[in-house]
Amino acid sequence: xxxxxxxxxxxxxxxxxxxxxxxxxxxxxxxxxxxxxxxxxxxxxxxxxxxxxxxxxxxxxxxxxxxxxxxxxxxxxxxxxxxxxxxxxxxxxxxxxxxxxxxxxxxxxxxxxxxxxxxxxxxxxxxxxxxxxxxxxxxxxxxxxxxxxxxxxxxxxxxxxxxxxxxxxxxxxxxxxxxxxxxxxxxxxxxxxxxxxxxxxxxxxxxxxxxxxxxxxxx
Amino acid sequence: xxxxxxxxxxxxxxxxxxxxxxxxxxxxxxxxxxxxxxxxxxxxxxxxxxxxxxxxxxxxxxxxxxxxxxxxxxxxxxxxxxxxxxxxxxxxxxxxxxxxxxxxxxxxxxxxxxxxxxxxxxxxxxxxxxxxxxxxxxxxxxxxxxxxxxxxxxxxxxxxxxxxxxxxxxxxxxxxxxxxxxxxxxxxxxxxxxxxxxxxxxxxxxxxxxxxxxxxxxxxxxxxxxxxxxxxxxxxxxxxxxxxxxxxxxxxxxxxxxxxxxxxxxxxxxxxxxxxxxxxxxxxxxxxxxxxxxxxxxxxxxxxxxxxxxxxxxxxxxxxxxxxxxxxx
Numbered sequence: 001x002x003x004x005x006x007x008x009x010x011x012x013x014x015x016x017x018x019x020x021x022x023x024x025x026x027x028x029x030x031x032x033x034x035x036x037x038x039x040x041x042x043x044x045x046x047x048x049x050x051x052x053x054x055x056x057x058x059x060x061x062x063x064x065x066x067x068x069x070x071x072x073x074x075x076x077x078x079x080x081x082x083x084x085x086x087x088x089x090x091x092x093x094x095x096x097x098x099x100x101x102x103x104x105x106x107x108x109x110x111x112x113x114x115x116x117x118x119x120x121x122x123x124x125x126x127x128x129x130x131x132x133x134x135x136x137x138x139x140x141x142x143x144x145x146x147x148x149x150x151x152x153x154x155x156x157x158x159x160x161x162x163x164x165x166x167x168x169x170x171x172x173x174x175x176x177x178x179x180x181x182x183x184x185x186x187x188x189x190x191x192x193x194x195x196x197x198x199x200x201x202x203x204x205x206x207x208x209x210x211x212x213x214x215x216x217x218x219x
Numbered sequence: 220x221x222x223x224x225x226x227x228x229x230x231x232x233x234x235x236x237x238x239x240x241x242x243x244x245x246x247x248x249x250x251x252x253x254x255x256x257x258x259x260x261x262x263x264x265x266x267x268x269x270x271x272x273x274x275x276x277x278x279x280x281x282x283x284x285x286x287x288x289x290x291x292x293x294x295x296x297x298x299x300x301x302x303x304x305x306x307x308x309x310x311x312x313x314x315x316x317x318x319x320x321x322x323x324x325x326x327x328x329x330x331x332x333x334x335x336x337x338x339x340x341x342x343x344x345x346x347x348x349x350x351x352x353x354x355x356x357x358x359x360x361x362x363x364x365x366x367x368x369x370x371x372x373x374x375x376x377x378x379x380x381x382x383x384x385x386x387x388x389x390x391x392x393x394x395x396x397x398x399x400x401x402x403x404x405x406x407x408x409x410x411x412x413x414x415x416x417x418x419x420x421x422x423x424x425x426x427x428x429x430x431x432x433x434x435x436x437x438x439x440x441x442x443x444x445x446x447x448x449x450x451x452x453x454x455x456x457x458x459x460x461x462x463x464x465x466x467x468x469x470x471x472x473x474x475x476x477x478x479x480x481x482x483x484x485x486x487x488x489x490x491x492x493x494x495x496x497x498x499x500x501x502x503x504x505x506x507x508x509x510x511x512x513x514x515x516x517x518x519x520x521x522x523x524x525x526x527x528x529x530x531x532x533x534x535x536x537x538x539x540x541x542x543x544x545x546x547x548x
Contacts, residue, residue, distance in 0.1 A: 051443070051540075071448075079445040089440050093251035101246075106446035111246060150444065 001027050001158060001189060002048060007057030009043060017043055019213040021057070025158065025191065030184045032200045033193040035210030041193040042086070044210065045160050048191065049083055050074055062157075079103065082151030082188075084161040088143045090135040090150075096142075097122065097131040100149045118153060125149045125179065140167035144176065158189040165199055173199055250437060250458040256430040260525075261466040263426045267419040268470025268521055272514045274415045276478055278408035279510045285401025290365055293394050298359040301384040311382050312357055318377050319361045319387075324369035327362040423521060427459060427528040431536075438536050448537050455529045463525025467518040475514055 007021040017040045025031065025048075033041055046052040047059065050066060059066035062077060069077065090099045097118060098105075104114045122131045125145040135143055144167060151159055161180070165173035177199060184190045194200065200207060207218045253261075298315045302308060316328040331339070336357060337348050344353075363369060371389040378385050434455070441451045 049443075075445045075447045078443070083443060085443075089436070089443070091437060091440055094247045098247050102440070103444040105246070105249070106441060106444060106450055108450075154445070 001025055001062065003058075003060040004047075005058040005060075007047065007054045007059060009040075009047065009052065009054050009056075016055075017213055018047075018054075018210075018215075021215045023208060023215060023217060025189055027157065027189055028184065028187055029189045029206065030181070030203070031191055031206040031208055032203075033191055033208045033210065034195055034197075034200065036195065039210040040213060041195075041210055042162055044215075045083075045162055045191070045193055048158075048160055049081055050077065079107075079154050080157045082154065082156035082159040084144075084147045084151045084159070084164050086162040086166060088135075088147040090143060090146055092135050095132050095134055096127055096138065096146045099135065099146055100131075100153055102150060103154050114153075121149050121153055122146075126175075141169075141172045141176075144168055145179075148176070148179065152183065152188075156188060158191065159183060161190070161192045163194055164192060165194060165196055170198070174202065177202060248458070249441070249454045250434065253462075254430075254433060256433050257462060260426045260430040261462055261469070264423055264463055264466025264521060264525065265470040265473070267422050268467040268517060269473045270470075271412075271415050271419045271517055272471050272474030273477065274408075274412045275513050275517065276474060276510050278405065278412050279507065279513065281401075281408050282405045283507065285397075285405060288397050288401060293368070293390065294363055294365055296361045296363060296371065296387065296389040298361060298378065299356050299386045299388060300359070300382060301356045301386075302354045303384045306384060308357055311385070312359055315378055315382055315385055316359050318381070319359065319374060322369040322374050322377075324364050324367045325361055326364050329360045329362070331358040331360060419521065420524060423463070423524050424528045427463075427525050428532055430459075430462075431455070431529055431532040435536060438533060439540060442537060442540055448534070451537065452530050452533045455533045456526045459529035460522050460526035464518060464522035466525075467521035471514045471518045475511065478510070 002023075002025040004021050004023045007018060008016050009018040010016045021044070033044060035041055043052065047054060048061075050061065050069065053066065061069070062080060064077070090096075091102070094102070100122060101111070101114060101118045104118075105111075119128075119131065122128055125148060127142060127145055127149065130138060130142055130146075135146065138146065144164060148161070148164065151161075159180070164180075165176055168176065173196070180190050180192060181203065192199075209216045209218065298319060300306075300308065300311050300315060312330045316330055319325055320328045333350050336355060337350050340348060340350075340355065371387065371391075375387045378387060438451055438455075441454075442448075
């Protein structure tokens, strides 16, 4: 589904942050992306999400060469990728329900056509009672689940989550992990960027470790 | 997500699961209605539109008044006959009136009779004046068709040989001076209006950009949830069009109100010395349909300008959004 071949990236004239990265993320796979802070996990996720272009190497996403994907094609391809940002990026003037429905709304869909789906998804992530609440009132864990629900609403083929358990206590982290596993069981590939070793030990999944700009994959 | 496992619900703690609530609330707008920067933008636009409209109205007023001055003076010419030895003044007046009346472009001629002449001189020479005792020049007022004025040189050439003491004054010197003054005033007014409009444009552009700065995170989120650039630009353009129109309409309405109040004051105080003075100088404080049309046009232009600025800001923001993203991990 996504393939990197000898990918390198540098910001401007600075040093190369990622060097010779080669990886393959198959469909329905589950993997952790780990490494020390500042190792480039978020940068790698941004390459996966096509919000950055590599300075060298080849990236193939959904069978397309990243360097040949035009700006106008990006929104359509991004809809096949769900992203959970580390800082949630919920819009404070919209309720939880409206935030989760946003990806569908920007596609011009009528609310009546997705109301049931959004409500069901919010219940699935445990926010059934909080769907009409504005984000500033939500706890860290609730914001995290709202961000996850927003990433899932379009039934993406792959979910990228950046430190999804960074702001929650261990029991909630375990529940979120169960949610990702359930999602993966239903057919979505999952990439979780984390440096929470405790979290990784709970699942027997592929681990991609970034260190010094290089990536080691442990199947 | 209809195929999501329902059993997962049961894994959630009891307080998390709850009855399905029907969503009947109207969806929040994608761009939030107003924040402090948005309200400040409306206020700035209202003030600048108000000042621009006042300037526009003032220029319209000066232009109309200048045109009235010019027309009123150029509507008349005067034949002045000086008394000389052996001249039959009444016959000379009649002859001058007849000669002038024969020219095409002359609507009417009117001899200022003895009593009227005495009244004209009364402020200087006092009442009870016997005009026959003094060598007072007499006047014939020639009313002219402004659209088809007579040939003054030919008229002068026709009158002077027959009446050597007669002089035709077509007020050209006064008209030329007034026209020059009026044109200068209008030119200065237009220059002031141009400066005012430039200041308005710049203020609106910078205030809009300021208001847009607080919306960067919304553009980012929309971008990352897969919204197309034209969708994002459209949402912001519409929001700022409405914001700009609100401010501009408020400013324009306030300016129109000022003109209506002045017009009302002017008509209410008609025939009082101060109102007559003001009317003589500035006309009747009515900006007319062109003025109101101008105010309406200004409201539309400022609304469009605000929308265009927000559009350009969104496009610029999106073009370098990926470069701007911080690298957290």
